[in-house]
Each structure stands twice: as structure tokens, then as C-alpha cells.
Amino acid sequence: MEHEGARAPDGASVAKPEGLRERKRRETREATRRAAIALGLEHGWDAVTVEMICDAAGISPRTFYNYFPSREAAVLGEGKPMPNESQVAAFVAARGVSDVEAFAVMMAEVWTAAEPDRELFRQRRTLLDATPELAAANMMRITEARAQYAGIVRQRLDATRPSLGDADAEIEAAMAVSIAMGALQVMARGWLAGDGEAPLASLIHDYFPRVRRLTQAPSA
Amino acid sequence: MEHEGARAPDGASVAKPEGLRERKRRETREATRRAAIALGLEHGWDAVTVEMICDAAGISPRTFYNYFPSREAAVLGEGKPMPNESQVAAFVAARGVSDVEAFAVMMAEVWTAAEPDRELFRQRRTLLDATPELAAANMMRITEARAQYAGIVRQRLDATRPSLGDADAEIEAAMAVSIAMGALQVMARGWLAGDGEAPLASLIHDYFPRVRRLTQAPSA
């Protein structure tokens, strides 16, 4: 399910025949997503109705709800963004950076990878940033996945600080997730303000000294 | 408008006649809020309809929307929670704690003060914690007020670190707000798990060493 083109020597490779059905479905979904984002940027998200999106995408309103569970999902994407195994492994093994920073970098990579089209990624982020309603819906998605994220952070904590008690590890994992998400919100805004050349992940390293300073009690 | 009972020597004091109209309005609002929270805890928030709340509160559905702009607002309270002047002054002047920690303490106090009824505060927090939809709506409220919160943090930064450039201060203020809100989310959950004796603000000081550790790069 994850292979792409798999050009094996034998012409009839194993994966991705990509039947007509699947292709049309993917295209329809993509067209709908783009229509939703474009209309949102043009008219403001709360002025965009499902009917408008459907007219632009060439589907009926009822079909829209076969693809997306809500109007917001057309912009946000419906699945919760989850790191794959190698991303988790890199996060757990990362040294020389704080737990929060490492987690933020991983999530930035997950987001970036989930939307290969840079321009669309940027547009979506802009819309999301300008629309509290969408930001809230996005938060909801993340809140629902919070326990799973915390589980990933625990893997790192168990590896780097095995002396930590069970209850403490639980709390610190949840804390790291919440703090990283908060910081990412601001960093994403900073990324939007930039020219879009620097990848989000590198911005994070630039921003993090500030995070350290803001959480540090002055010694004086 | 802000005075309470003001028993001046002369019987006819200046403030708060509290006419019958105002009293009934306050009572109706309170009854509706309590009905919404109780029903949410009993049936789960998404099973609660406006009609149910209205039946319990003894008002018509149309009247509900005269009090609250949305179903969620009945639980969350409609105004954005804002610190008063003395709270801001204390925050700006607080020494020996990090910016994020000081801001978190201030917000905890604002929340606590906004809901004098401890039991109701706890119930609302429980419901909010169990319902991603409500947590998201709450986030939305805060997101809308984010710029104002950042302005308050800037007052502190300008006082404690005047060498900071304008753009940097802007960014760090926004960052402090986001991080504090993230951390508060977890702390509030910890407070819920406790017996409710310790005030939220004191819990924050207990939790903060963890925040410092999680954002600190290991020296090794």
C-alpha cells in the first residue's frame, strides 16, 4: 500500500495497478480539496458553503460527504497526521536536542511530507492561520491523536531517561506534546512570513533558543 | 458598574440597584449554563441538543440564542477571559520565575476568578477535557484573543529585557503565550486528577521543572 511506482524488471509489478476507479477517486478528492482552499482564500472561509465547493469541484453536495466527514475536513485532510516507523525511530534516537524540539521537528516533517505540493501547503496554512474556526478544527484533530503522540514521546523518554517513573513519564510525554504543538503554531506563522525557501524543520532550530529562554527562570 | 454592594452611610448608594430585569437575566443565564454542563456530563456533549438545554432551563430555543451565540458558548462562557489591571501588573513585575511560568500563573488565576463556584469550575473542566469539540471551541476563543495576550507579555518583556528588538519581542511574546497555553492544558488535567484542594496556580510551580527539562538540550 505504500509503494509508488515499483519498476520491477518484470513489467507486471506487484503494486499500484491504479485502476480507473481509484484514479478518478483520487482526482476528485484532490479537485475538491483545492476548490475548498481556493474558495476559502478568496471569500473567507465562513462565506464558503459546501454547495459552492461542490459546484467548483463538479460533484453533488451529497457526494462531498462521501469524501469528507465535514466541511472543514476538505481543507484539513481527514486522517490524523501520523509519523511512520522510520520517523519515530529518528525521533527516539535524536541526540543533542531537547525532547520538545525533537518532537516539533518530527511533526513538521510529517506535515510537510503529507502535502508534497508546496504551494498548496502554504495556501492551506495561510487559510488555517486566518480562520480561527479552522484552527480550532485542526486542534480538535490533534487533540484526538494526543494520546498516540504522547505514546511516541514516551518511547524516547524511556530510552533517554529510564530512571523516570511511569506516572512521571506519562505526564512529561503529554506535556512535551502540548508544548511542542503550541510552539509549532507560532513557528508556522513565522514560516509563512518568510519566503518559503527554508524548510519548516530548519526554522524550528532557529526558534528554539527563544523557547529555552522563555521557560528559564532568571538566575538573578 | 463594577461596584458590588457599596453600603455608604447615606442609604441611597451609588451602585447596583440590581433591577428585577437584571436579576432575572442573570439567573436565567446561570440556570442555562448549569443545565448545559450537567446534561453534557450526563449524556455526552454531542448527544445534547439546544432543545434539551432549553427544556431544562425553562426557556425557548430562540431565547437561548439571545443569551449565547452558540451551543458551546453555554459551557464556555461567551467572553474571552482577560486579566484585570492588577493581575497584569503582578505578571509584569513577577521575578524569579520564567516568562512562560508567570503567564501561566496569571491565566490560571483569571480562569479561577471567572468561575467562583469551585464545583462548577471542576465540572466544566471535566466536560471540556472529555470533549474534543469543546476543547477546540475553547481553543478558538483563546486564538482570537491571542494578540491581546501577546501584548500583555510584551509589557513584561519590555520591562525585563529592554535590549530585545521589536520583531524579536513580538515573536517571543506570541511564543510564550502558545507554550503556556499548551502546558496549561496538561496541568489542568493534572489538577482534575487531584483532590481539588491545591489551587491550580500552585500546581503550575510544581509542574514547571518538567517543562524546563523538556525544553533543555542535554549537555552530553
Place this chain on the structure above:
DNA sequence: TGCATATTTGCAGAGTGTGCAACGAACTGT
């Protein structure tokens, strides 16, 4: 070609939220 399966669509219905106008209760001065 013809059958099995997946997708699209319309329709009815529940629920949220808003503007408008009528109705009723509370405040005002006399």
C-alpha cells in the same frame, strides 16, 4: 456480454443558527 461491486446522487429529516415581527413584562415619570 452480463453479472458483481463500487460510486454517485436525490430525498427526507434532524440539528444549529439568524432576521423579523408580535407579544408581554419591567421600568419611567406624573
Place this chain on the structure above:
DNA sequence: ACAGTTCGTTGCACACTCTGCAAATATGCA
């Protein structure tokens, strides 16, 4: 106490989101 003003309540119509169901349509496969 009374008439007039003001404010809160309610019902009604309407737009919009979202769901279940069943009919119509398109695709996949032998």
C-alpha cells in the same frame, strides 16, 4: 395607580450542515 417607553421573550421562516436510505449509474471482471 396609570399610560408610555423600553427591553426581553417567543414563534416563524429560512439558510446551512450533516446523515440514512434507496435508486440510478459507472466500473471491474469472467
